[in-house]
Amino acid sequence: MTADTADVPEVIRMGPPRLTAGLDQYIRMGYEAHLTVHGPLPRYDASGLVDLAQRIGLTGKGGAAFPFARKLQAVIDATRRRRRPAAVVVNATEGEPGSAKDQMLLARAPHLVLDGALLVGGALRAESVAVGVDEGSPGVTSMPAAVAERRARLPIRVVQQPARFVSGESGSLIRGINGLVALPPSRKVRSSDGGIGGVDGLPTLLSNAETYAQLAIAARIGAEAYCAVGPEAEPGTVLLTVNRAGARRPVVVEAPAGTPLGAVLDACGTGPGQGVLVGGYHGMFLDAASAVSAPCSRAGMRQAGGTFGAGVVIPLPEDTCPLGEAHRIVQWLAAESAGQCGPCRRGLPELARAFGAVVAGGARAAEEVRRLAAAVVGQGACSHPDGSAGFVRSALTAFAEDVGAHTERAGCGRRVRGVLPTVPWSPDPGTAEVGRVSLKVDWALCDGHGLCADIAPELFTLDRYGFPVVSEGPVPAWLTLSAKRAVNQCPALALRFAPSGR
The missing domain is CATH 3.30.70.20 (Alpha-Beta Plaits)
Structure with missing residues (x-):
């Protein structure tokens, strides 16, 4: 890594820095700098780590928000029941366009992520650690360098995944690490039951890169200090990726959980525009008024009518057609599917066509979109159809006035600027979508x-x-x-x- 690594997402801190501590001094923290800033990593046994995760209410930061303590306990139980060693997997893939928080961690604070993974690996007496990264992402160079900078007690390998939206699905990542095509499996299998090595493989603890980094912070400062920031139900800080119209790079913000989204947007020098997409493309749109007051927490976003998801924040400026922007993404979601089950093969393309009719001003098109969205929910082999349906329904709700304008006047009079990205963020500004x-x-x-x-x-x-x-x-x-x-x-x-x- 060189000084060119400065061309990573800008970092803004609101409140005490934790995951971003030291980044005002270092472009990338090598192992010595990491220890200087964060100090040595304590060791925990399995029961102690479960207790820590429970006390801080740690949930997965990749979008699903599954309780980490429950996941950890499931792997512990599986290793005892099956009398097999465990494996640890870090999901550092970020095929979600508009998201850059995990890439920022990989590029600038990779040892925090490794700390969390090795902390779990030591507690589980795991056999190995695998880190899944997107092809072309900063993790391709930064993570192997970080592994080489320290003498880990466990073997660590970095595995590249295709930079696709569905590659970050847990089953896709496990398949990729196992040497198979990185697509969601046709049958859902918990990684604790069959992860590394296949269906009969090792009980595997899989979680998101930020989740491991949060665990590494909590292990050092303790549960009481960790919970001193943020609301009681969701303590700690959160990482948000804020995308600003016209800016070449997104901004990664670390803020106390529960911070109003309006304050985050102000810190980034932007506003809510005509509405904000929160959570990414399996997230939901919020109208401008709801977005400004919405707390940046899972419960807060839920109460505001949205979802926190992976912490992606994309305001839509006033000079773009919001329905046209949403239509582009519905088409992209249909193209990004694995195409392995009915909802992806037929349902999502039909949904995209129906949404196109909404943009064109079809009188009953919105009703057809809602019908098709309801038809795919709960029918897929993975969560892609459900997340896509939620995105579509929220667009119709948040931009109801625009739906009326398109129906009555065959359009809102604004062009589609392409504010919502369809290419995962890259430090290379020349990166373009290939083969589409x-x-x-x-x-x-x-x-x-x-x-x-x-x-x-x-x-x-x-x-x-x-x-x-x-x-x-x-x-x-x-x-x-x-x-x-x-x-x-x-x-x-x-x-x-x-x-x-x-």
Whole structure:
């Protein structure tokens, strides 16, 4: 790592720094600097670590917010029951566009993450630690360097995952570490029952990078000091990634849990605009008034009608069409699916098409979107359909006036600026989405044969006159072959590929 590492997300601290301590002095904290700032790491046995996690109310910081103590106890029980050693996995993948908190930790404070993982590994007497990172992320260089800087008691390996939205799903990460394709498994299996090594493998404790870093802080300062900040129900600090329109880099904010979101936005030099997306693309939109007063905690966001998720915050400025922005993301979510079950293969593409009709001003389109969103909930092999449905429904609620404007006037008069990103943040400003294409129809040539809908029904539907209706979004990776067949076999040569968004 070099001084160029300064080109990582800016860090702002509101209140006492914990995860971000020392970052005002160091671009990246090597092991010696890390020990100077944080001090040595104490050791805990399994029961002591469970007790610590319970006392501070630690939950997963990747979005699901599962209680860490329960997860840890499940692995302890599995190791005793099966008489097998445990494994520890750090989920440091961040395929969520707009999120950069974990990448900031990997790039600037990697030893905090390793501390937490090794703390758990020592308590469980684990066999190994694996750290999953996105291809092209700062973790690819920073984490191996951090491993080399210290003499860990456990073997640690860094495993690169494809930088895709579904790659961060726990089952995808376990499959990737096991040498399989990094996609959600068709059957849900708890990592405590079958993680590293497959279904009959080692009981595995898997959690998010920030979760391990929070545990490392709590282990050093103790539960009482940890709980001195934030509300009683959710003590400690939170990391938020705030995306500002027009800015090249997001801002990572460490703030006491419960801090009003309006204060966070003020600290970042921005406002709520016409509404704020909180939690990422499995999160929810809040209207401007609700967003300003919403506390930055899971309970606070829930009470405001939203969800905290992975702590992603994206205000929508006044000069962009909010429904058009949401439509872009619904298309992207459909393309990012694994395509392994019905809700992803058919449900999400249909949802994207229906949302496009809302943007176009269809009189009953919003009702159809709500119907399709309800139909995919609880039906998928992973949580991707459920999260996508929640995103869609919140857009219709938060921007209800715009839905009316599009219905009455076929639009709100604002262009779509592309404020909501579709590429995971990278320190390289030249990074672009690679290989994303969409399908285009040459209407001067199309004769309405309908063969394309027979070859690729997930990509094409036919209107009442027999002509194809195709999504403007990118072609999902799992439908690339079907799309090529449709293009190559079109009798009128009316189909072609084009870069997505053109």
